[in-house]
Amino acid sequence: MSTNTAAVYSVQKKKVKVFPIACRVILISLILIWIYPVLFSLQTSFKTLDEFFANIWALPHTIGLDNFAKAFTKGHIGEYFINSVVIAVVSLVSIEVISVMAAYSLARLRIPHTGAIIMLCFAIQLLPTETIIIPLYMMMSKLGLLGARYLPIILAYVGWSVPGTTVILKNFFDTIPKELLEAARIDGSGEIRNLFKIVLPLMKGALSTCIVMNFTFVWGELMWAKTATLTTVKGLPLTVGLMNFKGEFGTDWPLMCAAICMIVIPLYLVFLFLQKYFVSSLTAGSVKG
Template sequence: MNTKTAVMKQTHQKKISVFAIVCRVVLIAMVVVWIFPILFSLMTSFKTLDEFFANIWALPKQIGIDNFVKAFSQGHIGEYFMNSIIIAACSLISIEIISTMAAYSLARLRIPCSGAIIMACFAIQLLPTETIIIPLYKMMSSMGILGVKYLPIILAYVGWSIPGTTVILKNFFDTIPKELLEAARIDGSGEIRNLFKIVLPLMKGALATCIVMNFTFVWGELMWANTATLTTTEGLPLTVGLMNFKGEFGTDWPLLCAAICMIIIPLYVVFLFLQKYFVSSLTAGSVKG
């Protein structure tokens, strides 16, 4: 009996080790698939055009920032970069404020049909953004705001991001002990003060998660940004500007790769500063109870 048990344990351990090896191989392959295009763009951005066409896989002969300077000045990447910063900042501030108040109200106040509201938020999140673009364009066109700088893009991003952000924050609000807020109410603290003085300091991880997710969406969204700026050349974000950039410098791939690197760097910077809160929020539910 003991020998049989030992054999079964050994077989089980072998299966676990094989499964672990397969998982590691798959993860390494996924990392390579995701990182290789970024490394290729970074490597190409330091090359000259002659070096690129001579051997696209070779390392650059020297490291220089000429392509970055040229992309920033001649390619108007600096202008597009500032437009994207304004759009992202206004969108994120509006999303976080509105979603935080909505989530707190749904989680801690007696809102009629709060469950139906959460289900509606889920239903809205299931809708592909592509199905909303044409009705949204017609609606904004009839309102006469398509020509307003930044406004149509910001309004769409805020509207699309609020439902999902509200659901995420509402789930985190539900984990905060009710006794904590009840004690504050007994001491005379109002709901607004409870939200900003008690709840929000405990929600750094959830807020960081929402900021990273929303910033990734806002910074890299193309379809609506391109549609909303069809009738204007002002306020173009980086994604739309990169399309125009490619049309103007279509054969200069090192220059284009330099522009791409300038676009993706802010994403890594934001995640670098918020990764501690982002990771902690992802693992918070694993120790609940």
């Protein structure tokens, strides 16, 4: 009987060891799948066109910034980069300000039908972007906004991002003790002052999470940006400008990879800068006490 028990215990112990090893292997494999295209673009960006066609997978013979300089100047990546920065900054500031105000109102003020408003935000967020583009394009066209620089892109990004951001921030606002705000009200502090002086300093993690998520969307969105700039060459963002690197009879792949790296690097920098707050917001509330 004791032998059988020991055998069963040994089998269970092996299963316990196999599971974490399998999880690690799967996670490492997924990381490699996601990282390799970026590494491939990075190594290709340092090659010449002859080196690229000689051996696609080989490392570059020399490391230089010629392709980056050429993409920045002759490929107009510098102009597209500035356009994307303007679009991203204005969109993010508008999204965060509107969403913070809306979320605080829904969480802490007595707004009628709060549940219905939250459900409406969820319903809007669940709509695929592709189903909205044609009606949105027709509406922008009738309003005469399609020829304006940046405006149609920014308005669409703000409209798409505010509902989801409001729901996220509202959930975080609900975790703040009511007694804290009531004590401030007793001391004569108004709602606006409560929001900026008391609540927002406690919301660094939530705000950082929303900034990272919204920046990733705004910086990398292509479909609406391409549609909104069909009738103009002004204010093209990086994602649309990158399509100009594809020639009629051929493509300079090292030059395009250099441009891709210039698009991807800001995403990593933003995440690394806000990683501390982003991770803390994801783990907030996971441990009691």
